[in-house]
Amino acid sequence: MTEQRSGRLRSVGAQVGVPIATAVVLVVVLRALYPPGGLETRVFDPALVAGGCLAGQLLYVSHSVRRSGAEQRPLFGLFGVANALTLCRGSLYAVVAGFVVVAPETMFAWGPALFYGAGAVLDRLDGAVARTVGEVTLLGERLDMAFDTFGFVAAPLVAVAWGQLPVWYLSISSARYVYRAGLGWRAFRNRPLFDPPDSNLGKYLAGTQMVFLTAALAPTVPTSLVWQVAPFVLLPSLLVFARDFLVVTGRIGAEQ
Known part of the structure; x- marks a missing residue:
């Protein structure tokens, strides 16, 4: 076996092994925390669901960073302070998905x-820490985006499954x-793509979504109130996605 091939195998092993090992740790921790009979589950073990979700997110990030070629060993650089906070946030969102x-x-x-709210707090911290200590990397950006997106899947799914949304x-x-599928389809057809609008509105609305979803998941918040407020929280976020798509595809704000 050549040295180059051996190095490639080690790299692939790390990119697969680190996500799986991290997910296994999460599963073991959750199994230890859940008392016998403490969870009335529907079908699957929530610890395994949480571990599988975390592994899937890390595998996706590892694969996307490796394909970009920007970092040769993406997951070896996982353990900076900022990325550790982001990984904790992803683990919290994975636990939410288990519910x-x-x-x-x-x-x-x-x-x-509690878990989603804690993840939302960490979301305010990891970027600031990365900028403060000089740990802004492609891996950190991909982790942050992947976990943000996943959090907006896990929390609404639980809220809908529990009848709270x-x-x-x-x-x-x-x-x-x-949004990403639309851009991918346009790129596949060799149509031009433009820069998204320079606006913090999406970030503010994402923060509003996190606060609202945390409240929606809280057992003491009246479900009727959550349902009444939901359209007013949802619509602006969807409109921003629509605006960004129109700008990036050149339909508004740019010359074709």
């Missing part, structure tokens, strides 16, 4: 709100995937 397979009558009914609120979960 999709848990009955809402569980003794851990406060779990989704209407099913149409899941449109926020699919919005970024639809």
